[in-house]
Amino acid sequence: MVVFFCAQSGNRTRTILLSQDFESSASTNSAIRAGASLKTDCKFKRKSGNCKNKPLSLHSMLKELSHITDIAAILSQESELYVVYDKNVAWVADQLPAGWPRLELETSEEAKTLETVARIERWLMACGATRGSLVLAVGGGITTDMVGFAAGIYKRGVRYANFPTTLLAQVDAALGGKTGVNLDGYKNMLGAFRMPEYTFLSADVLRTLPSRALLSGVAEMLKTFLLSDGEAYEKALRSGPTQEMIRRAAVVKEDIVARDPYERGERAKLNLGHTFGHAIEHEARMRADDITHGEAVAIGIILSAQAGESIGLSEKGLAQRLARDFAQVGLPTQCPYPLQSLQEAMARDKKALAGGLVRFVIPVRPGEVVFHEMNPYDLHFDTK
Ligand SMILES: NC(=O)c1ccc[n+]([C@@H]2O[C@H](COP(=O)([O-])OP(=O)(O)OC[C@H]3O[C@@H](n4cnc5c(N)ncnc54)[C@H](O)[C@@H]3O)[C@@H](O)[C@H]2O)c1
Numbered sequence: 001m002v003v004f005f006c007a008q009s010g011n012r013t014r015t016i017l018l019s020q021d022f023e024s025s026a027s028t029n030s031a032i033r034a035g036a037s038l039k040t041d042c043k044f045k046r047k048s049g050n051c052k053n054k055p056l057s058l059h060s061m062l063k064e065l066s067h068i069t070d071i072a073a074i075l076s077q078e079s080e081l082y083v084v085y086d087k088n089v090a091w092v093a094d095q096l097p098a099g100w101p102r103l104e105l106e107t108s109e110e111a112k113t114l115e116t117v118a119r120i121e122r123w124l125m126a127c128g129a130t131r132g133s134l135v136l137a138v139g140g141g142i143t144t145d146m147v148g149f150a151a152g153i154y155k156r157g158v159r160y161a162n163f164p165t166t167l168l169a170q171v172d173a174a175l176g177g178k179t180g181v182n183l184d185g186y187k188n189m190l191g192a193f194r195m196p197e198y199t200f201l202s203a204d205v206l207r208t209l210p211s212r213a214l215l216s217g218v219a220e221m222l223k224t225f226l227l228s229d230g231e232a233y234e235k236a237l238r239s240g241p242t243q244e245m246i247r248r249a250a251v252v253k254e255d256i257v258a259r260d261p262y263e264r265g266e267r268a269k270l271n272l273g274h275t276f277g278h279a280i281e282h283e284a285r286m287r288a289d290d291i292t293h294g295e296a297v298a299i300g301i302i303l304s305a306q307a308g309e310s311i312g313l314s315e316k317g318l319a320q321r322l323a324r325d326f327a328q329v330g331l332p333t334q335c336p337y338p339l340q341s342l343q344e345a346m347a348r349d350k351k352a353l354a355g356g357l358v359r360f361v362i363p364v365r366p367g368e369v370v371f372h373e374m375n376p377y378d379l380h381f382d383t384k
Pocket residue numbers: 086088089107108109112139140141142143145165166167168169172173174175176177178179187188205206207208209210213216
């Protein structure tokens with residue numbers, strides 16, 4: 001099956017190819033990492049007794065699906081399973097076994113709150129969910145963040161699994177165990193690290209995703225390759241978010257998280273483009289402009305390259321090249337705000353360090369980034 005998405009960028013229409021061949025490949029139905037020391041792999045193999053002494057890794061069990069209904073087979077050993085899903089993907093939840101109790105949520109950043117989490121908890125209690133339960137989140141990053149958090153505190157923690165239905169959640173939000181909710185309008189103010197038991201990947205569920213939301217995920221996918229793998233970056237630019245590229249991006253994130261689960265070092269690389277990106281989102285909120293997270297990250301990556309070039313860390317011409325690449329896939333590349341307003345926002349960012357320093361992730365070339373701490377007011381270049 002091949003699906004075309006038309007992405008609007010300004011007054012141009014660009015086409016992203018989302019190619020999926022769900023019928024053909026036997027390999028797409030297997031765990032992503034054959035032989036990986038994963039918890040659930042061990043559970044299955046333990047019966048034949050050949051896996052007892054393998055170390056457990058921090059990885060969640062990434063599963064690539066040929067069909068949505070494969071989930072039922074994979075989870076067939078679970079005795080208690082509860083599904084919490086986003087109303088906008090009810091069509092996905094409808095394909096799961098009818099016997100699994102389910103709760104529908106209307107999701108938005110405003111509803112990503114403790115009140116919604118309490119609703120999930122009360123529902124689990126009313127269903128009589130025990131500590132042996134597994135809660136399956138079906139939806140985008142808002143759903144997986146909230147459900148992961150709700151599962152993490154229900155009866156002091158039950159297991160959960162993610163079935164992300166946005167590209168952004170497939171390559172980012174649903175991986176790595178960061179869960180949480182907003183508080184009084186402050187994003188992700190409450191939360192906990194808690195690894196999902198499984199993360200199910202299916203490009204099939206993206207077919208109803210609006211093109212702008214898809215593009216937002218494309219920005220995060222390109223970011224992941226820019227910081228890890230230049231060849232994959234080139235390939236993703238050409239192919240768009242195919243099942244293969246989604247899987248590769250997810251594996252990159254899972255690998256980084258496995259080495260640095262609590263963001264004490266390397267994991268911060270995943271913030272490439274986000275320091276500028278958050279400042280852009282902040283400005284957009286102040287001015288009631290409409291910019292998605294992925295769009296802000298795309299522009300933020302280009303600005304990081306400009307910053308890197310201005311201090312001699314990035315390859316010459318990188319910012320221009322990235323702008324050309326991003327424009328090709330339909331992402332915006334022009335920062336609508338002056339550097340000065342971004343500097344103020346970056347200085348106030350919750351991740352800012354002591355002494356007015358900010359830790360930037362600077363792209364050196366596709367596939368390589370470095371950390372650089374500096375005062376954002378020491379940046380001098382034109383954002384327009
Ligand atoms: N935990 C993490 O590490 C992490 C990382 C990045 C982002 N996040 C969080 O993720 C959230 C953003 O995630 P998101 O972009 O997936 O947002 P989202 O969950 O709001 O989904 C975007 C929109 O698409 C709809 N939708 C979802 N899947 C769909 C589908 N297949 N077809 C049609 N509509 C669909 C949703 O209902 C929503 O309206 C933010 O709250 C952010 O804080 C978390």
